[in-house]
Amino acid sequence: MARKTIEDLFIHELSDIYSAEKQITRALPRMARSSTNPLLAEAFKSHLEETQGQIERIDQFVEATGLKLKRMKCVAMEGLVEEAKELIDEIEKGEVLDAGLIGAAQKVEHYEISGYGTLIAMAKHLGMKSSAVQLLVDTLKEEKAADEKLSAIAEQGGDQAATLKKA
Template sequence: MARTTVEDLFIHELSDIYSAEKQITKALPRMARASTNPLLAEAFKSHLEETQGQIERIDQIVELTGLKLKRMKCVATEGLVEEGKELLEEIEKGEVLDAGLIAACQKIEHYEIASYGSLVSMAKSLGLTEAAELLAATLAEEKGADEKLSAIAEQGGNQAATLEKKKK
């Protein structure tokens, strides 16, 4: 489908982030299991619940607007998830892996923040007020998840990884 209108672009971007959220729901449990930092594992589990709610919001938007999502795969998220899988394969469990998982998850969060920010703007320009509000709620959650990950990193996750490296 050609993206010749803002509505076409909105449908494409909404379809893309829907795919991204679905992929993330599969990645977060693996990340939680791999983490040795209890705060980080809990953050991943908590964000999984949020992500499921975000998928429900997209379903709500589709129902509200009558728009039809395209079946597609978000290749950006697919690549970011693959990077996370590589960490799990290459780094043994511990503080260094936890620091890597924080970085991997923040990359995904930043992609989502950019996507939802754009979607909010497009929804507003299309006069989709309720959709814009739902998307803005998700945007706020994504920003909160990013802030939580930064706080965990600053509270010791990354410092512990640095100390572990110095010991070796």
């Protein structure tokens, strides 16, 4: 589908973030299993549940607006997930891998934060129902909170924080 209008672009971007969310639901369990930091493993498990809710929110948004998503694969998320897989395959379990996984997860969060921010701006420009837009706003808040949680884990005391500061 050609992206000739803001609505076409919006549908493309919403389809892209939907694909991104689906991909990250498949990656988070492996990231959780690979982490030796219990707080980090729990953050990944918790965010998996949130992400499943975010997918449901997109479904609700689509239903509320009558839009039809495109079947596509988010190549950006595919790359970010691949980077995380490489870390898991190449680095021994421990604080270095945990630090790498935090960085990989924050790259994902930043991608999602920018995506939802853009979607919210376009949805408002298109005059979409505020109740529908609020679904996107709720997800954006969750993504920002997940990023903050990852930062807090990275900044906690102990050997892991020291390793991160050396990098």
